[in-house]
Amino acid sequence: MNDALFAAREKLKTVTPLKRDCGKICGARCCRSLDGEETGMLLFPGEEEEYRGRPGWKVLDTERGPLAVCPGTCERDGRPLACRMFPLLPVIREAGTAAETDLRAGTVCPLARQGIRAMDPAFVEAVKEAGALLAADPAQRAFLERLAAEQEELRQMKREWRGKHV
Numbered sequence: 001m002n003d004a005l006f007a008a009r010e011k012l013k014t015v016t017p018l019k020r021d022c023g024k025i026c027g028a029r030c031c032r033s034l035d036g037e038e039t040g041m042l043l044f045p046g047e048e049e050e051y052r053g054r055p056g057w058k059v060l061d062t063e064r065g066p067l068a069v070c071p072g073t074c075e076r077d078g079r080p081l082a083c084r085m086f087p088l089l090p091v092i093r094e095a096g097t098a099a100e101t102d103l104r105a106g107t108v109c110p111l112a113r114q115g116i117r118a119m120d121p122a123f124v125e126a127v128k129e130a131g132a133l134l135a136a137d138p139a140q141r142a143f144l145e146r147l148a149a150e151q152e153e154l155r156q157m158k159r160e161w162r163g164k165h166v
């Protein structure tokens with residue numbers, strides 16, 4: 001695991017979207033696969049080695065990169081970076097790195113639907129700082145740029161969908 005990835009994971013080791021356990025509000029929806037579906041989280045560059053071969057875990061090779069499928073419960077210390085950041089994402093902007101709500105999260109996460117202001121500011125700040133650490137590393141930065149491009153595509157699709165249904 002490279003230094004930037006390690007530092008970003010450490011930054012998000014203890015903070016959570018709310019000061020209390022938000023999983024108790026929604027029944028930990030982001031940790032449950034839908035019936036008949038195997039859902040997982042994209043791994044950041046260098047994270048794959050942590051999860052391949054870990055008992056109860058699977059790493060699938062997808063077009064978007066290695067995708068981890070977890071057993072449905074985990075220790076905070078061992079969870080992938082995407083889970084530590086969920087439902088936010090660090091996005092590289094001209095003015096620096098920002099934390100924004102992941103547009104994919106709204107379908108499962110009530111906090112994502114309420115928006116970033118519903119979340120603990122310490123969590124939002126930690127995601128932003130983790131993003132700045134990642135952005136300083138070329139491989140991690142390229143991965144963040146890919147995620148940002150996906151978010152932009154989603155934003156565009158949502159706009160088009162809304163345009164057709166007003």
Ligand code: SF4
Nearest residue numbers: 022023026028030109
């Ligand atoms: S779905 Fe959202 S509110 Fe529920 S546990 Fe996950 S992050 Fe927390």
Ligand code: SF4
Nearest residue numbers: 031070072073074083
């Ligand atoms: S790794 Fe942990 S936090 Fe992430 S989806 Fe699985 S159980 Fe939830």
